[in-house]
Amino acid sequence: MDNRQAIGSWLSGPRAAAEEMGADFGYRGKRLGLPEQGPGSVAPLGRRFGAIFIDWALCLLIAYGLFAQGDQQAAGNWALGIFLVLSMLTVGTIGCTPGKRIMGLRVVAESGGRLPIGWVIVRSVLLCLVIPALVWDRDGRGLHDRLARAVQVRI
Numbered sequence: 001m002d003n004r005q006a007i008g009s010w011l012s013g014p015r016a017a018a019e020e021m022g023a024d025f026g027y028r029g030k031r032l033g034l035p036e037q038g039p040g041s042v043a044p045l046g047r048r049f050g051a052i053f054i055d056w057a058l059c060l061l062i063a064y065g066l067f068a069q070g071d072q073q074a075a076g077n078w079a080l081g082i083f084l085v086l087s088m089l090t091v092g093t094i095g096c097t098p099g100k101r102i103m104g105l106r107v108v109a110e111s112g113g114r115l116p117i118g119w120v121i122v123r124s125v126l127l128c129l130v131i132p133a134l135v136w137d138r139d140g141r142g143l144h145d146r147l148a149r150a151v152q153v154r155i
Helices: 003-007 013-020 045-067 072-093 098-103 117-128 143-147
Strands: 105-109 150-154
Touching: 045 072, 045 098, 045 105, 072 117, 098 105, 105 117, 117 143, 143 150
Parallel strands: none
Antiparallel strands: 105 150
């Protein structure tokens, strides 16, 4: 066997090489016992990005209109604080932010129930740090979701 095939090329990556050698990763959410498609399945990346974009735009609008007094730098700082509060309040109570609701998503515990408030706070703080949200596992969950024992699913 060629070593390049075992390691994977820079184009296909190591996952593709492992799949060629017979490894079965299954679909996203299989390890969590979630369905492959439809309600309750792991939320697709595009919808999650859309939801966070909507939430951030809403927070910027609130910050600029109510707190920043025309200062764009201050608006960005206020928006981050508003985003943190919005995330903690809405995910902690109804399980989704306005952006997630519009995009048809919800945050639930790995066990399938409501995410406890302590984990909501951990998840929200890590999300505001940005980097944990950019590190994903093979189920497509960000590090902030893994550490908070949460998963974003379709409604």
